[in-house]
Amino acid sequence: MRNYRHAPGQGRIRSVTDNAVYLDHNATTPVDPAVLDAMLPFLRGEFGNPSSAYPLGRRAHDAVEAARAAVAALIGAAPDEILFTGGGTESSNHAIRGAAAMAPPERRRIVTTTVEHPATEKPCRRLTAAGFSVERLPVDGTGRVALDAAERLIDAGTALVTAIHAQNELGTLQPITELATLARRHGALCHADAAQSLGKVPVDVAALGVDLLTIAGHKLYAPKGVGALYVRRGVRLDPLVDGAGQEGGRRPGTENVPYIVGLGTACRLAAGRLAEEAVRLDALRGDLQWRLADAVPGLRVLGHPTDRLPNTLSLLFPGVHGNDVLAAAPEVMASTGSACHAGDPQPSAVLLAMGIPPAEALGAVRLSLGRLTGPAEVERAAAALAAAWRSCRGG
Incomplete structure (x- = not known):
């Protein structure tokens, strides 16, 4: 089982698998030791x-x-x-x-x-x-x-x-x-x-x-x-x-x-590490965004550019469904902005409320970083998601 560092000077949180990068901290977090x-x-x-x-x-x-x-x-x-x-x-x-x-x-x-x-x-x-x-x-x-x-x-x-x-x-x-x-x-x-x-x-x-x-x-x-x-x-x-x-x-x-x-x-x-962890996560999120934008032409970043959480990266992958991207990248655990009803993906109501067309909204993927995330996880996740997008596009 692989270890992932979290905030400096603290203990370690263990990942749940040898193979996957956990980027779904907005869904839930592991219990800190x-x-x-x-x-x-x-x-x-x-x-x-x-x-x-x-x-x-x-x-x-x-x-x-x-x-x-x-x-x-x-x-x-x-x-x-x-x-x-x-x-x-x-x-x-x-x-x-x-x-x-x-x-x-x-x-x-x-x-x-x-x-x-x-x-x-x-x-x-x-x-x-x-x-x-x-x-x-x-x-x-x-x-x-x-x-x-x-x-x-x-x-x-x-x-x-x-x-x-x-x-x-x-x-x-x-x-x-x-x-x-x-x-x-x-x-x-x-x-x-x-x-x-x-x-x-x-x-x-x-x-x-x-x-x-x-x-x-x-x-x-x-x-x-x-x-x-x-x-x-x-x-x-x-x-x-x-x-x-x-x-x-x-x-x-x-x-x-x-x-x-x-x-x-x-x-x-949280009180003791808030400022330091926010800076760390913002830098990692920025690196993840840069890597994906460089590898996926037409990638769209959602959310406010400054008034935002430091750990959250919401993306629209062009020309594909977010569900398909994540299915093609099993080594990345993340969420999409859609729900599936009877096999028919439905776009996120939040994205529709923002005026995003339904077909585009289906390309949403949310990546949320946390104490399990370090530079190596960012690099690995970006490569896997970019490869998955190319695969879904037939490239």
């Missing part, structure tokens, strides 16, 4: 219930609170503003549906965008059955929200503005601060989905001006099945489930102590 080490005691002898009064339970409680403080520190929040959840999807559902349930009768509008993750889009759609109208802000050719439309649509009837911070397919960063300012001006709440951006770029809730913020552990080198929701002090949300008093009664159920500890450790690691 330090995160696993922090979790293991709470999967073994430290199995106490955090609500129990004896020492075993108090140690579990203290571990949860230490993790809460670490998550809060990464985003510039107070510990009591952090609510642990089962993942990013739950966090976004709780933010959107919980805020809507508490909105006064005169506020029956939700404002979102045309490029949201399903964890935001589907809860918004559900709210239409409860009498809410949902307005979707258009985006420009880089996938960035049109603020002039936001100024028209956000008004005194708006309950919530909800937008993805970093678009997961493109890496484009949205103008969350400006959206939050508009929301606040009209007395509405603002929620940002930071599942994809946290740990890659600075995320500070005060600077963004948001009331609610989604965190997903498995995008941050913590396990799947754990996340958090930032809830600004004074904001009231209707709970998604009823039960006992855990998490201040906002998310009842015995806490998942090992995974919460893992998320806290992942946040501490």
Whole structure:
């Protein structure tokens, strides 16, 4: 099994195969070894219930609170503003549906965008059955929200503005601060989905001006099945489930102590290496882009040129389907921007919202780098993808 270096001065994360280069970190990340080490005691002898009064339970409680403080520190929040959840999807559902349930009768509008993750889009759609109208802000050719439309649509009837911070397919960063300012001006709440951006770029809730913020552990080198929701002090949300008093009664159920500890450790690691890792990944992404552009005439790079995640490279391969390119390059693990229904590929709704013609949109491939990625992986992936494109073109 081959080893891949991640951030300098840290341990190593092992790849899952001898032969493949993993370039799908926006889909999920491996668990960092330090995160696993922090979790293991709470999967073994430290199995106490955090609500129990004896020492075993108090140690579990203290571990949860230490993790809460670490998550809060990464985003510039107070510990009591952090609510642990089962993942990013739950966090976004709780933010959107919980805020809507508490909105006064005169506020029956939700404002979102045309490029949201399903964890935001589907809860918004559900709210239409409860009498809410949902307005979707258009985006420009880089996938960035049109603020002039936001100024028209956000008004005194708006309950919530909800937008993805970093678009997961493109890496484009949205103008969350400006959206939050508009929301606040009209007395509405603002929620940002930071599942994809946290740990890659600075995320500070005060600077963004948001009331609610989604965190997903498995995008941050913590396990799947754990996340958090930032809830600004004074904001009231209707709970998604009823039960006992855990998490201040906002998310009842015995806490998942090992995974919460893992998320806290992942946040501490991210805080310590954020700037250095962003520079490293941006350089690697730039090298990957240059190699592919040199080898694939007509290759198109998607997303905003500057307001973007440092690790994400979204591409349109000309004259082919992205699915076919990846199938012809089995040594590269990555994603396309299309979904396949009954054998018929469908272009990404995000790319269509950007005005890209369907036939071109089918050529999309997303390459997302991370701690498994080094110069050798970039060189190997670029060569494999270029060869796959030539093969698909019959060259």
